[in-house]
Amino acid sequence: EIEMTQSPVTLSVSPGGRATLSCRASQSVNRNSAWYQQKPGQAPRLLFYGASIRATGIPGRFSASGSGTEFTLTISSLQSEDSAIYYCQQYDNWPPYTFGQGTKLEIK
Amino acid sequence: QLRLQESGPGLVKPSETLSLTCTVSGDSINRTNDYWGWIRQPPGKGLEWIGSIHYTGTTYYSPSLKSRVTISVDTSKNQFSLSLSSVTAADTAVYYCAENYYYMAVWGKGTTVTVSS
Numbered sequence: 368e369i370e371m372t373q374s375p376v377t378l379s380v381s382p383g384g385r386a387t388l389s390c391r392a393s394q395s396v397n398r399n400s401a402w403y404q405q406k407p408g409q410a411p412r413l414l415f416y417g418a419s420i421r422a423t424g425i426p427g428r429f430s431a432s433g434s435g436t437e438f439t440l441t442i443s444s445l446q447s448e449d450s451a452i453y454y455c456q457q458y459d460n461w462p463p464y465t466f467g468q469g470t471k472l473e474i475k
Numbered sequence: 476q477l478r479l480q481e482s483g484p485g486l487v488k489p490s491e492t493l494s495l496t497c498t499v500s501g502d503s504i505n506r507t508n509d510y511w512g513w514i515r516q517p518p519g520k521g522l523e524w525i526g527s528i529h530y531t532g533t534t535y536y537s538p539s540l541k542s543r544v545t546i547s548v549d550t551s552k553n554q555f556s557l558s559l560s561s562v563t564a565a566d567t568a569v570y571y572c573a574e575n576y577y578y579m580a581v582w583g584k585g586t587t588v589t590v591s592s
Contacts, residue, residue: 368538399577401577401578401579403522403579409584410571410582410583410584411571411579411582412582413578413579413580413581413582416577416580422580454521454522456578456579458578461535461577462524462526462535462536462537462538463524463537463538463539464512464524464577465524466521466522466523467521468521469521469522
């Protein structure tokens with residue numbers, strides 16, 4: 368089973384700033400990774416798949432990159448609405464699909 | 476627009492079977508390339524994939540839950556279902572269904588299931 372490890376656990380950034388979230392896979396997953404955003408009381412929402420392909424409706428200030436074992440989600444021009452928990456997921460070697468433990472992003 | 480909606484009991488007794496249904500609307504569940512999945516999230520914790528099913532009936536399950544999980548599909552109703560047997564308090568979670576093309580593209584809103592006597 369591939370383990371996905373996210374860092375940091377919590378990130379606090381000022382409005383208008385930039386946040387960089389990391390995800391590391393325990394073995395190569397090529398580019399078969401995805402990112403999700405989950406706001407309190409809501410279901411997760413797909414942000415990116417294929418490591419860097421933006422899902423429908425996701426603003427351009429969200430970007431993602433990486434391959435192999437290292438992946439990055441970057442959010443620029445941070446807004447209060449970006450406060451959420453962000454999860455990465457691998458789908459290269461399954462079952463099972465596995466998720467990271469999440470990074471909580473606070474805007475303040 | 477594809478939508479998914481979970482339904483089922485919110486309270487299940489320990490040792491009994493948890494049963495949930497996901498109703499798909501806005502498109503047919505008979506999509507060649509798509510699977511349909513179940514994911515859960517215990518209170519205050521992260522996401523755990525439970526399993527997925529293709530409309531043909533092909534299933535994949537998480538190894539950690541495989542002995543207790545059954546996922547089925549009813550194409551006539553555009554629904555798929557989850558059964559989890561011998562539940563304990565550790566199975567208390569929000570259960571989500573999702574369109575599963577490797578990644579989870581569209582999610583239901585989730586339903587909370589509490590295991591308690």
